[in-house]
Amino acid sequence: MQSKINYIYIFLLLGLCSCSKILDKTDLSGIDEMAWDNESTATLYLNRLYDLAMPTWPNLQGAGTLPTAIHDLADDYNGGDNKLWYGTLSVDNVNDFYGGNASTNAWAYIRKINILLTEIEKGTLDTDTKTKIKAQAYFLRGWIYFQLVKLYGGVPYINHPQDWITENLFVKRNKTSECIDSIARDFDMATKCPASWGSADKGRITRGAALGIKGRMLLYWASPQFNPNKDQARWERAYQANRNAYDTLLIDGAALYPSYANIWLDEGTGNKEVIMLRSFDGANKASTFDDAARPYSESNGGGGSYQPTLDLVETYPTKDGLPITDASSGYDAVYYWKNRDPRFDATIAYNGCTWPLSNKTNRRQWNYAGMTDDKSKPCVTGFYCRKNCNTATIKDNTKLGKTDWVELRLAEVMLNLAECANATGRTQEAYDMLIAIRKRAGINPGTDNMYGLKTGISQDELRTVILNERRIELAFEGKRYDDMRRNKLFDQLNGKKRRILTLSIKSPYTVAILEKTDGEGIMLRDKLDINGSDYTTYFSPAVGYLDTQGSINYPSNYYFYGIPTSNIQRNPSLEQTQGWNSGTFNPYE
Missing domain, CATH: 1.25.40.900 (Serine Threonine Protein Phosphatase 5, Tetratricopeptide repeat)
Structure with a gap:
């Protein structure tokens, strides 16, 4: 039965005559109408919708989930698509609206949800069971639409599985306000879910x-x-x-x-x-966050992503809750890790800190330039993200993470x-x-x-x-990009560069000297007291810039992205967003 249920989700969506036509095709998957008479089969269908729709920043589940990888960007860490950072985005680059795959995109998922909400009413399940299943589906539909609206403003809000023969498939964009109200109604319907499971x-x-x-x-x-x-x-x-x-x-x-x-x-x-x-279960559904965020030497071929910028590091207050710019905070600009908000140590892995990855007791993290272990993929910001990294996971298993994504x-x-x-x-x-x-x-x-x-x-x-x-x-919980967009904080970054902390080894010392082992196999670096004079004796920190190719340039029209050209061509009823290719759709209404 499980195999049968998995296969009934294959939808033969013929053609791509419009972005909304993905939702408009007759369901040719052959779903047995009796599936809606049985709680188990109806729940299996719902479970597949969860797998398709639930968030998994930063794209830990694959390209089919939203948001797409281009939105994995913030001023808090390295990386990010250069087209977004430096103002060279084209109207076709943000393709969350419809990326071209008929089975893995928002509209296909919405259609599947609408099929459940419609067809389950024809089944013989009792009212309480129907209500519980539908409430979850309403949430998932609202969630997907929310992901689209926060990027594009208003989109076509389709609340039923359209008939591709009898209905007009050239659907217009709803006003943003109409979408917000419809999403709110879906979430209201979802409050019929239990308080706990x-x-x-x-x-x-x-x-x-x-x-x-x-x-x-x-x-x-x-x-x-x-x-x-x-x-x-x-x-x-x-x-x-x-x-x-x-x-x-x-x-x-x-x-x-x-x-x-x-x-x-x-x-x-x-x-x-x-x-x-x-x-995540570490097998069929595995998280790869550890593999992405850890140092290269403690990953399974990944590593080096989500490295905190100096800008983020300096955001943390002291233990007394005062900004480091406050004269009475007691902040030490040299030993910057001392006396900080405890969330600093829970989030930031700095040079010389203890970070027992792969269950290596007393393992210390080193981020200095030329560090041999990570030479092929070095630390570029001076820091690593330790939040959400499970130190008990050995390096060979970092692509098999079991740590849940908390949305x-x-x-x-x-x-x-x-x-x-x-x-x-x-x-x-x-x-x-x-x-x-x-x-x-x-x-x-x-x-x-x-x-x-x-x-x-x-x-x-x-x-x-x-x-x-x-x-x-x-x-590092996937919220900063949205916070920057909704508050238009990119405006404050324009003309600036993200900062980093480079760590050079002071002469006459060298990488070889720091990494030389004693008779017990312990490297010199691992015997250093970074809280004392050893830090200034062996290391020379300097502020640098992550954005080496130029200053940040995030144009104002990026706050509402354009609909890809191919979608406009396939559906002439779709208005382009203002600010993109002479668009007329007003996302503020």
Whole structure:
């Protein structure tokens, strides 16, 4: 039966006469109508939809998931598509709208979801079972549309499996506001999901997840990307949605996990912070994050990605919660890792730190220039990302990761709520969320119990504080790119370059000297006390630039991408986005 169910998802989508026609073909897969009379077969169909639609940043599952790889970019780490960084993007480069594969694209997934929502009503399942299955499908449909709208603005919102013979297939783009309302309705329908599931159903959507993602979407809708005129009604709507999500999640048992460093790694029932995830088993569904993020020498042919920039490193406050630019923070510019926000050590692997990858007790990480182990793929920023890396995984198994991808956790809901509270004049509520997050992080409370937060600042200043807190708390969780777009933060980067920290070995010392072993096989470098004079004796740090080919240039029209030319040609009813090829579609409406 399992084999049969897997094969019934093959859809023979004839032709590519329009981007929306992918949804418009008669289902020729031969799904037995009796499948909707049996909870097991209906659930298997739903499970396949989960596999297709659930997020997996950064593209850990393959090219068929959204967002596509071109969006794996942020000012927090190395890499990223040069066409985006330096303003040379063409209208055809962002192909999330439809990438050309009839079976692995958003519209094919939406059609499959619409088939479930329509056909299940013809089956004999009891009402409660139907409702539970449909609620999850509604969420997945809303989720996919959300991924499209945040990139393009309004898109054709199709809520049924179209008949390719009788219906007009040249579907127009809905207004962005219409899409937002439709997505919100889908998420509302998804609140009929249970408050929790048993361990056998790990990863299924709960009502809290549906409310949390609805709150995230409405936060985006209220943000500058979509809301340049600062419509306060949108902020109020977003506030109410995020308040409802937060309150409901608390009722359902959600709580901040005590250890920030282990949020991703503790997948037991005691971790009440995780709300939405994609589950990996290390075999048929394996995460490759470890392989990408680790140093080359501790990966299985990967390594070197997601290296933190100096800009991110300097974002972390001190243990007292004060910015490193604050004269009273006690920040040491030489021994920059000392006395920092504990989230720094949980996220940043710096030169000489202890990082026991592959279960190597007391293993130390070295990022200096010419380091032999990683010479073929050296550290380029001066840092590695240690967040979400499982130190128990040996290097040969880094492409077989079992660590789940956490898409939504309570801390993000709290930050979403804080941002909306601040925007609607609920200042104390915003502070309450920030204080709770900083307290969990391990920041010192201070004599005023404000955990380094300043009071009496303006609404705009507090907004900056909240966005900075998001950058730290949610680092390497796939949120920075969206935050930069929705807040138009790329504007602040234009004309600048991402910074790095290069580490040279001071003369007369050399790589050979540092890596020479003693009688017990221990290298000289591993006996250095980097917290003392050894650091300045052996190493010479210098600030450099990651963007060597030029300064960042992210044009304003990139905040809403253009529809690829081939899609416009196949469907003349699709208006091109303003700012692209004389487009007329207004994404702000």
